[in-house]
Amino acid sequence: MSPTIELADQVFEAGPVAMTPSCVEWTFHAGEWRLRIEAHAPGVFRLRCGPLAWLEPGKPTLRAQRQADMLLARHEAVGEMECLTRETGGWRLVQGEAGLEVGGSEPGLRLFRGDECIARALLPIPSAGSGSGRWPLVWALEPDEGVYGLGESLDELDRRGARLVSDAPADRCLPLAWSPRGWGAYVNTLNRVEHDLQADGAYTVEAWGEGLDLFLFVGDPSEILNQYTALTGRAGQPNLWPMGVWLDQAPGQSAESSLQQIRSLRSQGMALDALVLAEPAILGFQADKPVFEWSGRIPDWRGFVAQAAELDIHLAGACIPGVLQGTSLFEEWADRGWLLCDAEGEPWLCPGTPASGGQPFGLLDLTHRDAARLWTERHLQAVEEGLEAPVCQAQFDLPDETEARGGETGAVLRSAYPHLARRALFDAVAGPRTPQEGVLLSRDLFPGVQRFAWQQGPAVDNDWQGYAATLRAALSVGNGGVAVQTHRLGNAGRPTGAMTPELYLRWLAMGVFSANFSFQGLPALMPDAFDADTRALVAHWLQWRYRLLPYVAGIIDDAVRTGLPVQRSMAQAYPADPDAHVWDTQYLLGPALLVAPVMQAGGVTEVYLPKGDAWWDLNTGWRYEGGTRWTVRPGLDTLPVFGREGHMLCLGPTAQHTGEINSARILEEVWMFGMPEHNPVVMRNKIRVMQMQGSSYIKGLEGLRILPSEGLEVKRRGAEVRISRAR
Structure with a gap:
């Protein structure tokens, strides 16, 4: 590899050359190169680094525009940030709880969530005229820190220990990586990106190209996936x-x-x-x-x-x-x-x-x-x-x-x-x-x-x-x-x-x-x-x-x-509960159901109920506190499924094909897990939950059977249903 220099060594001594509410820019290599950081969206920073001719090529060619559209569904920055000078040197870019520090006595990039530093990375950049076209980014990982995403895995969901090449079909690679600590990264390129996730060391990303286009995310994994797919595009709603x-x-x-x-x-x-x-x-x-x-x-x-x-x-x-x-x-x-x-x-x-x-x-x-x-x-x-x-x-x-x-x-x-x-x-x-x-x-x-x-x-x-x-x-x-x-x-x-x-x-x-x-x-x-x-x-x-x-x-x-x-994997749904992350064959099905499939012969399986929620067994109606572990013996006609407290499960009719389902009456029954607090996830959702004076008032349940969990009573008032504690 051609010689490289640390980002902090040359860029930040003179300060930014341009600054707007959404963008800060530094110049280096005698003004021929730029480092540009944007507040691309809430909790999302976009870092672009490379020759000015790459960063601002003039009117893009049709081919360049088509390639850019393959990668991004939203090109323009929609966030704003503050650019603060640190007493110890360098700069801190802040948007809400998300912060990015660059430069100063400590080299590299530092991502913050509030006052907590959640990630550190070194970004050596090629020397001017080296022509290496390869951009290494080295993340310093905590010993027990997992890295998730990056494509298909048939064994471990935590990708530590893997080596992946983005354009090698056998590697089954995807570009987003994230950690339950609250950071994510995406290299925005169709070119080659190599990922080396050492089992007990750093995570090295090496991107090929004339310049580097890197998105950094701050937030829970659900927030990261939300922002990543808003940035890169989502699928539409299919038919039934x-x-x-x-x-x-x-x-x-x-x-x-x-x-x-x-x-x-x-x-x-x-x-x-x-x-x-x-x-x-x-x-x-x-x-x-x-x-x-x-x-x-x-x-x-x-x-x-x-x-x-x-x-x-x-x-x-x-x-x-x-x-x-x-x-x-x-x-x-x-x-x-x-x-x-x-x-x-x-x-x-x-x-x-x-x-x-x-x-x-x-x-x-x-x-x-x-x-x-x-x-x-x-x-x-x-x-x-x-x-x-x-x-x-x-x-x-x-x-x-x-x-x-x-x-x-x-x-x-x-x-x-x-x-x-x-x-x-x-x-x-x-x-x-x-x-x-x-x-x-x-x-x-x-x-x-x-x-x-x-x-x-x-x-x-x-x-x-x-x-x-x-x-x-x-x-x-x-x-x-x-x-x-x-x-x-x-x-x-x-x-x-x-x-x-x-x-x-x-x-x-x-x-x-x-x-x-x-x-x-x-x-x-x-x-x-x-x-x-x-x-x-x-x-x-x-x-x-x-x-x-x-x-x-x-x-x-x-x-x-x-x-x-x-x-949804346990690491994605419960990042703050590290005990849940090792349970990699149980998952959330949507927001309301925890599913723990039986994964071995004999019918005996263990279930971990994540902290932060209480859970209702769909098979017995019993309530369990989160943070607990249970051994269950489900028959072949049952599956360990638990309803998340505060949620509802809306069920439709039995049918032999979807053509038998009346689209005007797709629901038959509602199961409640504790006092309803959340609007249910359901096709063509028109059910709304409101809380008032210790009770839940729900609209949209006309004609549906309602099965409340133990300790609740149901009263209908025309088009409205009141759920309250049983006296």
């Missing part, structure tokens, strides 16, 4: 049907066999809403025309769509963002410059994926407006013909020399390409509707992924370890800003011998109390593979899923406003 149960077609399974499985489930009282057609892609470009054709494995696509519609089943299926090698259309688009190219200017060939049936194909250059528009238009037509949710995996390990028409290469192209693919497909699914609604399925992780629903969970083994891995995967990406990640109930591509009835039901119960899950169409993983008692319990849990839909939909609607995930 994606929250119903899904079925993943097994490899090689026929369409008629899948429909028969659906009929069998329905005949046994089991609910279902969507079918994901197996790979290879269900549609693709014709060999000689830029027109989609449906796969020959479903000879009569329109007839199949009609049969699915009769069953109220919504269809999803895979696509590839490219054209098969050896076709005349491949040659035509290569000549036109619509395909990504290698170092020699020839089309770069993807060696084949499951979606392409293993056949090599050229990748559409989605930086090319015409190519991207065509791909969107063709999928819009496919949606009109019955494909309601495309499935696309577009995160490829592109060689450094692969180049797009806009000039993107290397890490930038690897980070940008899945974003461009997801954006083009979402435009097709959402169409002209306002607000835009719709889902598309993908496993891709990239900066900005949280703007798009629905994120697929990993393919794991059919054993207790695989069950734990899919849960931790959802909690870890939730820590990184992804609101919704789904689960697969098993894996059709792995041995099924370890999938016992007990494991199947425990896995199913966790999936019911999550953003969503899917059955696997492989006969050995379908409910029909098990005995009658197990099938009856499957039907029981599916009834619970559909009763929960108003609440789950409300959590997702809440995520549109707050950026908080559906499944």
